[in-house]
Amino acid sequence: MNISTRFAVAIHICTLIDSNKEGKSTSEWIAGSVNTNPVVIRRITGMLHKAGIVDVRPGVAGATLARSTAEITLLQIYKAVNVVEEDSLFSVHEHPNPDCPVGKNIAGAIIPVFSLAQKAMENVLQEVTLEQIVNGIPVS
């Protein structure tokens, strides 16, 4: 199991858009850097657009960031591309035996822990901005 590359690609896309303020960041151009199909890029920019992170319009070439890189966190991107459902990073088996004390109560005992663990991970993503990622890319 692992979290879809959609998240890493979305970060890649946002970083690219920021680094290309002079040119037009079309899905085809972005796809060239990510090395995938333009439709995959459009799917993701569509999600980033719905989340208000990216501006993109039908018929108009090029996506842009909707706000500054310092105001975009990795958590926002992560939520935008929907790689992990709300509070369900960990899945719990359904229908344990209700006639067994353990079966009846196991979900209630572990779900709060799973929730805390997921939150801890997401808190790290919340503390990292797109600006920091961009600064991690050598200007070359």
Place this chain on the structure above:
Amino acid sequence: MNISTRFAVAIHICTLIDSNKEGKSTSEWIAGSVNTNPVVIRRITGMLHKAGIVDVRPGVAGATLARSTAEITLLQIYKAVNVVEEDSLFSVHEHPNPDCPVGKNIAGAIIPVFSLAQKAMENVLQEVTLEQIVNGIPVS
């Protein structure tokens, strides 16, 4: 995406074994509480056995915990059932364009963050013992 129920089931199994010190915790009996097939249980107890968490022997009915519930952490169980590969909770797209400054360096920029985020999640699991889970189950 979400982490396999194998982890939740493994916790369920360990809790059950502890709550059943008088009886024999056979795969069939455990399967009755989890509400699944005994082979699924054997697969998981096999993994827990390899990790030294559970004692179980071919031909001998019943699994037991290899050490006290206070000495078993959720992180140990999590690692035992191999639900997330080492340092790869998040996956990164392969083969970004090496001729693009962003493509060439994006992996190096995001992997450390992904690593930190995963570690933060795992640290929570490390702080929770099986004993705490067991105590969260009403005696009824």
Place this chain on the structure above:
DNA sequence: GTAGAATGTAACTATTATTGTTGCATCTAT
């Protein structure tokens, strides 16, 4: 207002992981 170029999106495929299942070999205690 039309042509060209881009985005949006549906539909399909290949691949992979999960979960459940059957069948059978192996092992142990009685």
Place this chain on the structure above:
DNA sequence: ATAGATGCAACAATAATAGTTACATTCTAC
């Protein structure tokens, strides 16, 4: 020896991912 358990290989059903084709929609430039 036998009964009953575990270990394990093999297979099916399901679901998510990633890539691809095709085409409708939209806008800009002319």
